[in-house]
Amino acid sequence: AYEILTCDWSSDVCSSDLDLPKGMSREEVVAGMRKVAPHWRANKELLRKNFLYDPAAGQAGGAYTWPSVEAAQRGHDAAWRAKIREMYGAEPVIRYFETPVLVDNVANDTIEAATA
Numbered sequence: 640a641y642e643i644l645t646c647d648w649s650s651d652v653c654s655s656d657l658d659l660p661k662g663m664s665r666e667e668v669v670a671g672m673r674k675v676a677p678h679w680r681a682n683k684e685l686l687r688k689n690f691l692y693d694p695a696a697g698q699a700g701g702a703y704t705w706p707s708v709e710a711a712q713r714g715h716d717a718a719w720r721a722k723i724r725e726m727y728g729a730e731p732v733i734r735y736f737e738t739p740v741l742v743d744n745v746a747n748d749t750i751e752a753a754t755a
Contacts, residue, residue: 665694672692
């Protein structure tokens with residue numbers, strides 16, 4: 640399964656992971672990440688994406704931070720889902736998480752999301 644953890648900074652986070660094809664090397668995984676990075680950099684709604692790799696489990700994925708759940712849904716639309724199925728032979732599974740507190744050591748800050 641390909642799972643996406645997608646996060647809306649104001650309230651949600653999202654992530655994904657997928658079972659990689661047997662025998663796929665780390666170099667192949669990272670090359671795929673590099674290949675799609677420009678697509679995600681061009682998405683002006685995406686705040687942050689962390690590519691994830693677990694060699695022991697044979698899985699890879701991503702953790703995304705979006706300004707809203709709607710933005711995350713636009714980023715992971717039907718065309719994107721079809722591409723994942725084609726590339727990995729797995730149906731994407733998307734999970735949304737609330738992000739009430741963010742620790743940012745680069746900015747030396749702890750940020751709390753606005754409450755509704």
